[in-house]
Amino acid sequence: MKITSLLLTLLILTTNCFSLNTEKPNILFIAIDDLNDWVGVFGGNSQVRTPNLDRFNANGGMVMSDAHVPSTVCCPSRSAILTGKFPHNTGVYGNKNNLRNAPLAKDLLTMPQYFSKHGYHTLTRGKIFHVHPSNDGPRGDQGQWAFDEWSDAKGWVPPLGDQRPTNGLPNLPNDKKNYHSIGFDWGPTVGNDETKMKDYCTALWAAEQFQNRQFDKPFFMAVGISKPHLPWHVPQKYFDMYPLDDIILPEVILNDLDDIINKWGKPVSAHSTWLRVETYGQRHKEAVQAYLATITFVDDCIGVLLNGLEQSPYSENTIIMLWSDHGWHLGEKQRYGKTQLWQETCRVPFMVKVPGVTPDNADCKGIVNLIDMYPTLIELCGIPKNLDNDGRSFAELIRNPNMEWKEPILSDYNYGGHRIYDGRYSYIVFEKAGTEELYDHKVDPMEWNNLVRMPEYAQTLERLKKYIPLVRQQEGPRN
Ligand SMILES: [Ca+2]
Ligand SMILES: [Ca+2]
Structure with missing residues (x-):
């Protein structure tokens, strides 16, 4: 009996480890900026061509098809993912809140720091942390301090011609001269060659590390791909893959915003970028073409990166997590852009490969938040838990992708903006504006019909509202 139970214990122990190898696995942590679910294996757009991401899925990169972000703009999303704490707990709500200046975030150990402390060599290139102005030098604060080895992302190719914006789309008369006045732009780059572009160079750098280096410790490599963040300037050949006449626009309804009423009794208004595209020649197809391109x-850059790992000695002992910091609207809800708390920006492509564990061509339906990556990687790598983490490990789900995993999850946006999503319903509240929304994804995947005032949903509302955080920290200092 004793021997049988000893064998059983051993069997449980070994099957719980992802590999029999006693050495800790390496980690490849790939961040993509502003990519929504327009990826072949995520099904958000039937025209998009992403052969490398699709192949990754075919080779053990499990699709996490119901993954959501802790916040819907770069800095709060990335800061939450990297510190393991939600914006409402740190006060890092916006792009101007550097986590290093936020009293409730600055002493947290970020993911790379934590892995470094527990025996990993951490190295990085490309955008992982949001970039903030800094006195340390012209490159600004890009999170250099968080890694053992930081490499400057190089490479740039200008857009063709001298006209700016390249797309010739003027501001609306009342538009503020802000980021979007020049940033909301698209067009081909000079030379029709992708190999000098920053993301391509970053991917090549990573491939070279895998192939040319012998790491004496397990590594945690973070690679940041900056596109498809605006501006959409890429070589002409990518535009040519999507002939303008063939572009299918996302389905939208023009009175979609009318059922979202603020505390002044007014419906929410259309975003100025959408109005600009609509007003000056209805150039929606061009915008969609440019985002697809x-x-x-x-996807080509990801191919260089993943092929580099595949052809290296590290291919069988490296966990890969590939994620986007939030999604993007391409006209849905009369909007081009990120922010807000609708499905288009909350749900993101997220893929996980644990060699020998995640099956080929797998699609896991469990509901996860990207803030859960931190505790999950800790568990998968067998290092001590970080008690500061807000998220919960989904390592068990990785091992059993078909198990039920549907705890409602939270996304924050600014002070008092929250979304609770349980796989069927999404409840959205913005306290300052006084708006509330409820959508039933089973019948309304585009979130067109706001059910929040319908009495038959009172119980559902009550249930979801219990997940809204009761304590919200004030916003931390701005840059
Ligand atoms: Ca972003
Ligand atoms: Ca609506």
């Missing part, structure tokens, strides 16, 4: 460029 930029995604395919990103």
Whole structure:
């Protein structure tokens, strides 16, 4: 009896480890900027070409098809993922809140720091942390301090011609002269060659590390791909893959915003970028074409990166997590852009490969938040838990992708903006504006019909509202 139970214990122990190898696995942590679910294996757009991401899925990169972000703009999303704490707990709500200046975030150990402390060599290139102005030098604060080895991302190719914006789309008369006045732009780059572009160079750098280096410790490599963030300037050949006449626009309804009423009794208004595209020649197809073209460029970079790992000695002992910091609207809800808390920006492509564990061509339906990556990687690598982490490990789900995993999850946006999603319903509240929304994804995947005032949903509302955080920290200092 004793021997049998000893064998059983051993069997449980070994099957719980992802590999029989006693050495800790390496980690490849790939961040993509502003990529929504327009990836072949995520099904968000039937025209998009992402052969490398699709092949990754075919080779053990499990699709996490119901993954959501802790916040819907770069800095709060990335800061939450990297510190393991939600914006409402740190006060890092916006792009101007550097986590290093936030009293409730600055002493947290970020993911790379934590892995370094527990025996990993950490190295990086490309955008992982949001970039902030800094006195340390012209490159600004890009999170250099968080890694053992930081490499400057190089490479740039200008857009063709001298006209700016390249797309010739003027501001609306009342538009503020802000980021979007020049940033909301698209067009081909000079030379029709992707190999000098920053993301391509970053992917090549990573491939060279895998192939040319002998690491004496397990590594945690973070690679940041900056596109499809605006501007959508990529070589002409990517535009040519998507003939303008053939572009299918996302389905939208023009009165979609009318059922979202603020506390002044007014409906929410359309975003100025959408109005600009609509007003000056309804150039929606051009915008969609440019975003698709930029995604395919990103997919080529991912191909270089993943092939580099595949052909290296590290291919069988490296966990890969590939994620986007939030999604993007391409006209849905009369909007081009990120922010807000609708499905288009909350749900993101997220893929996980654990060699020998995640099956080929797998699609896991469990509901996860990217803030859960931190505790999950800790568990998969067998290092001590970080008690500061807000998220919960989904390592068990990785081992059993078909198990039920549907705890409602939270996304924050600014102070008092929250979304609770349980796989069927999404409840959205913005306290300052006084708006509330409830959508039933089973019948309304585009979130067109706001059910929040319908009495038959009172119980559902009550249930979801219990997940809204009761304590919200004030916003931390701005840059
Ligand atoms: Ca972003
Ligand atoms: Ca609506």
